[in-house]
Amino acid sequence: MAANVSLRNVAKHFGAVKVVDNISLEIEPGEFVVLVGPSGCGKSTTLRLVAGLEQISDGTISIDNRVVNNLAPKDRGVAMVFQNYALYPHLTVRDNISFGLRLGRMSKADIDAEVTRAASILELGPLLDRRPSDLSGGQRQRVAMGRAIVRNPSVFLFDEPLSNLDAKLRTQMRAEIKRLHSRLRNTVIYVTHDQLEAMTLADRIVVMRGGVIEQMGTPKELFDAPVSSFVAGFMGSPPMNLTPCSVVSNGDATSVTLGGTEKLSLPPAAREAINGTEQLTFGVRPEDIRLQPREGTQPINGLVELVEPLGGESLVHVRVGDDLFVMRAEGRTTVESDRPITLHLDMQRIYLFDRKGGRRVYHDMEATS
Amino acid sequence: MSGAIESPATFVKQPVRASKWGEVIETMRRDWMLYAMLAPALIWFLIFMYKPMYGLQIAFKHFSAFKGIEGSEWIGFAHFMTLFHSDQFLRAISNTLVISFYSLILAAPVPILLALMINEVHSKGFRKTVQTVLYLPHFISVVIVAGIVIAFLSPTTGLVNTALRALGLEQVYFLTRPEWFRGIYISSGIWKEAGFDSIIYLAAIMGINPALYESAQVDGATRWQMIWRITVPCILPTIAVLLVIRLGHILEVGYEYIVLLYQPSTYETADVISTYIYRLGLQGARYDLAAAAGIFNAVVALILVLTANKISRRITRTGVF
Ligand SMILES: Nc1ncnc2c1ncn2[C@@H]1O[C@H](COP(=O)(O)OP(=O)(O)O)[C@@H](O)[C@H]1O
């Protein structure tokens, strides 16, 4: 029983401060949508507007084709999982999970059946009689999800549910949430500031910045075709290398200068796209920088500043003039710190952004797809 | 040890000392500032709490001011026997227990209810006003409170009796009638302290994670359900601890306020252990007998505190110690 969720020109201000500014978003039934963005960009507020924990200042929110602007949270068919779990410390796991059900007129047998069902989905059976204080972080998180599941909501709302867990547990719980979604198929709106979580979980990602939607699309779309340097710098780990560059036109050829010294000549399509703009940001993903020349690459020279071994690969930080580039070196690398190095940039995969406003002005989509 | 105040000396290997005391002296030398800050409280305890204990021995002596504490002769438990054969002392014990019991069941819940009510007030200005009005009586001296109560209940000019007369009822001599004493004592005590006592519960309520309420709101809980299913259970440990403290003090009804309110005609219900000791010791100069009464009181109180703490530990997993 998944429902669609639709936000039309939704705004929220606290006093004079606009926290959410004219957001429009259509979510399909059963879709897993992740709101991602830096801290303070209004993700939680947006989620709380959908939940009904905050009153919207302007616009319309509908759930299941029904305008819910003035409906109480409980009548919206949503369930929310909070960042710090929000478990009742004085209640057992069983009573925590059934809290919402026990408020109504549901029979004891029905409640027990629901709790048993949720416990089996989340493998909470053996923990039902414990108190939250006797549980690990991951277990608490599962209890919080159990409390949401028993309400049979048409929309699940998650507010940074994994941010209090350590890295390993986070990976595990991420998989569990994904499994849960593929089993229950409810609509999910999931808030996180972690782009990796967004990439791995989402059917569709909504990148927010300063209360507005910067871009939305599938993880692949955002990764391959970021509309702005902000999105480009947010997605990917490590994110895209972004550096200001100056444009030099010389007759037919146009080139950009990186780090003050290194010249790269732009493909003809890029020359047209930038159309005289001089203040540009040059972008290249760490994956598109190589140590050996290939077809379509151009070299720049720099100095290795740091080699970060990650096991199967290494991140190499290279200083080029005033700029710093990060690249991935596969396998065991012979690169060492404080040595000169030549990087080969795949010019078919570069990005150019307008430095004012950050909009993308050039990228060769065909090369990426 | 907390790292902040540790001096570099910690990291220098000290020569092994022969005794444990050497180590203690060493840490005291190193953290002398901490000990200096502790000193005033320790000195206060020594002078005003521990040193007088020396004099407690007079409870077991036939004390004579001329012979002094040392010189007076031992008489064992004779004073205790005297006390337990004294109707006045037994009456004082029973009065103390009755007054304490009624305060416990009538006065203890009031600050909790006040805190719950204050917490539901959402208008900031109104809330501040309410809190100020409630806290104010705490800062009035008991002498003045007693004065207010006496004036209020005065048979001729008091507000209550004036009202009774206006209604055509007979006036009541409240403060001379033993059956009125407990009610007057407890209700004026509530008026004076309940507001201030609510602060601690209010602080406990403030400490509850707001997400618990939001989660309950999404689940469809009403305000009423939130109070009973979240707020009250969450402050239960605080309630339990304060109850333990109160139970421990059940034999300690303060004498000042009672001395100000009672009179011989109300001793029957008003005379408690502390006022009895006060009259016996300070007015009657029977220091040895008063000391014996005091020791008895303290021992029973200690047993009560320990018992209450144990019960609290078992029920709420919280205790004072
Ligand atoms: N109740 C409130 N009153 C005033 N400002 C608020 C309130 N709630 C949130 N804000 C502000 O709104 C902005 C966005 O908050 P939030 O939605 O929590 O951000 P995010 O979840 O993306 O980190 C923040 O700057 C925050 O300070």
Ligand SMILES: [Mg+2]
């Ligand atoms: Mg947030």
